[in-house]
Amino acid sequence: MSFSPNIVGFACQWCTYAGADLAGNLRAKYPPTVKLIKVPCSGRVEPEHVLEAFANGADGVLIGGCHFGDCHYKTGNYKTSRRIAIYEKLLKDSGFEADRLRLEWISGAEGYRFAEVIEEFTKQLQEMGPSPMNGGV
Amino acid sequence: MAEKVKTAFLLAGGCAGCEMSVVDLSEALVGALEHLEIVFWAPTVADVKYKDLEDMPDKSIDLAFVDGMIRNSENEHTVKVLRQKSKVLVAFGACASLGGIAALGDLHTKEELFKQAYKDSFSTDNPEGIYPTPEYLLDGKYNLTIPTFLDRCSTIDQIVDVEYYVGGCPPHPSFVGKLIEAILAGNLPAPGSWLTSGKAVCESCSRNPAKDGVERLPVGDIKRTIDGTPDSDKCLLQQGYMCFGPVTQGDCGGSCLNVNIPCRGCGGPIPGVKDFGARCVSMIASSLADDATAQKFIDQYNDMAKMFYRYSHTANRLNHKIAGMKEQKVSEACK
Numbered sequence: 001m002s003f004s005p006n007i008v009g010f011a012c013q014w015c016t017y018a019g020a021d022l023a024g025n026l027r028a029k030y031p032p033t034v035k036l037i038k039v040p041c042s043g044r045v046e047p048e049h050v051l052e053a054f055a056n057g058a059d060g061v062l063i064g065g066c067h068f069g070d071c072h073y074k075t076g077n078y079k080t081s082r083r084i085a086i087y088e089k090l091l092k093d094s095g096f097e098a099d100r101l102r103l104e105w106i107s108g109a110e111g112y113r114f115a116e117v118i119e120e121f122t123k124q125l126q127e128m129g130p131s132p133m134n135g136g137v
Numbered sequence: 138m139a140e141k142v143k144t145a146f147l148l149a150g151g152c153a154g155c156e157m158s159v160v161d162l163s164e165a166l167v168g169a170l171e172h173l174e175i176v177f178w179a180p181t182v183a184d185v186k187y188k189d190l191e192d193m194p195d196k197s198i199d200l201a202f203v204d205g206m207i208r209n210s211e212n213e214h215t216v217k218v219l220r221q222k223s224k225v226l227v228a229f230g231a232c233a234s235l236g237g238i239a240a241l242g243d244l245h246t247k248e249e250l251f252k253q254a255y256k257d258s259f260s261t262d263n264p265e266g267i268y269p270t271p272e273y274l275l276d277g278k279y280n281l282t283i284p285t286f287l288d289r290c291s292t293i294d295q296i297v298d299v300e301y302y303v304g305g306c307p308p309h310p311s312f313v314g315k316l317i318e319a320i321l322a323g324n325l326p327a328p329g330s331w332l333t334s335g336k337a338v339c340e341s342c343s344r345n346p347a348k349d350g351v352e353r354l355p356v357g358d359i360k361r362t363i364d365g366t367p368d369s370d371k372c373l374l375q376q377g378y379m380c381f382g383p384v385t386q387g388d389c390g391g392s393c394l395n396v397n398i399p400c401r402g403c404g405g406p407i408p409g410v411k412d413f414g415a416r417c418v419s420m421i422a423s424s425l426a427d428d429a430t431a432q433k434f435i436d437q438y439n440d441m442a443k444m445f446y447r448y449s450h451t452a453n454r455l456n457h458k459i460a461g462m463k464e465q466k467v468s469e470a471c472k
Contacts, residue, residue, distance in 0.1 A: 046415065046416065046419050047412075047415035047416070047418045047419050048410075048411050048412050048415040048416055048419070050415070051412050051415045051453070051454075051455055052411070054455055055453075055454040055455045055458070078427075078428070079422065079423050081428060081431075082422040082423070082425055082427075082428060082431040083418060083419055083422035083423065085422075085428070085431050085432070085435065086418050086421065086422050086431060086434065086435060086441070087415070087418045087422075089435050089441045090414065090415075090418055090441040090442060090445055092441075093244075093440050093441045093442035093443070094244070094441075094442040094446070094455070094456055094459065095244065095442075095459045095463070096455065096459060132458075132459065132462060133455070133458055
């Protein structure tokens with residue numbers, strides 16, 4: 001049996017979370033690897049939350065927000081994009097695989113896209129193996 | 138107070154700068170000695186040996202300070218002994234609380250560190266490339282030992298329980314005085330807290346735009362400290378010099394800012410921040426005007442780990458775990 005990664009997903013309630021709901025309604029199939037946490041906005045996701053997930057052994061972290069221009073709070077996702085870009089560099093410089101962190105813009109209408117992202121990310125993490133925090137190298 | 142407070146200072150893996158900060162109190166310290174009895178402070182003040190500390194009864198020291206991180210086996214042993222002998226243990230300064238500058242060594246392997254320190258550095262003359270070893274047999278009969286260099290640094294609270302934390306590199310002398318007063322008055326907060334003001338550096342910084350009623354604007358420029366001389370009245374972050382003041386405790390009174398140098402976070406995180414570096418990323422990124430500025434920042438500052446975790450590398454659980462695994466990786470690669 002191949003390894004089943006543990007993905008912590010932070011989903012914006014206006015877009016990605018609705019997208020995940022739609023994926024269910026559409027009966028779209030995707031691996032049961034993601035644990036979704038509903039947040040008011042992707043801009044609410046602090047790098048500290050991502051760090052906490054990785055330090056507790058998450059194999060991957062997904063942050064899902066609205067497409068640019070669609071943010072319910074106007075600028076939340078722009079801030080997320082800057083934060084995550086800098087935080088990825090910080091993770092890389094600290095000796096951690098930054099590819100384990102993924103940022104996606106998925107709208108409430110993109111149910112199939114949500115399923116596709118989870119499938120892709122799961123496959124990618126299976127190739128990378130378990131997080132070094134969980135005995136992987 | 139009838140009895141004097143039995144006090145100890147232990148230098149672990151630090152530079153003794155924190156102790157110098159206490160000594161800087163000069164007359165104030167002499168005055169405090171009416172209430173304090175120094176039972177252990179080697180070698181700065183008292184000539185007491187480690188074995189004397191080991192011989193003290195358990196819990197006989199009222200108040201113990203540790204400055205410096207855990208870098209070698211000696212630090213680890215003495216901190217454990219001191220914990221056993223003390224009622225209250227304070228992690229004193231950035232190294233003891235967060236890891237400090239030396240903890241940045243955890244981003245390198247032991248081999249890299251030794252090579253730099255004992256072979257490559259400019260002032261070193263070591264043509265045979267001899268490294269210190271924990272044991273050495275001299276003249277075939279004298280077995281000499283020195284402490285073992287550990288695989289990674291640790292903060293004091295990663296080894297033993299700690300009651301209080303004080304940030305700063307070093308803690309500002311005036312603050313040390315306030316701390317001793319609080320202890321004498323029996324006015325200590327709940328265990329596990331920082332014995333600091335909890336206010337950000339910006340609060341004490343004379344450049345804070347809010348003090349003149351000026352609005353903070355998104356930062357559209359990125360500069361390093363080597364790029365020109367900053368305007369000495371204007372907020373450094375607003376000028377594009379990355380300053381960590383907003384998330385750092387400002388018991389220093391903004392002393393770096395007073396000499397035109399941006400804050401790098403030695404005071405420790407303000408309350409509510411779990412991880413200094415991650416929150417700092419959040420703060421800096423949210424202040425930037427657009428993605429292009431963020432990219433410029435990434436391109437210009439070449440090592441984010443040494444930038445954001447300048448003083449708090451070890452306190453981050455992820456960093457601490459990665460540091461614990463790096464030597465293992467090296468030995469596997471050598472097989």
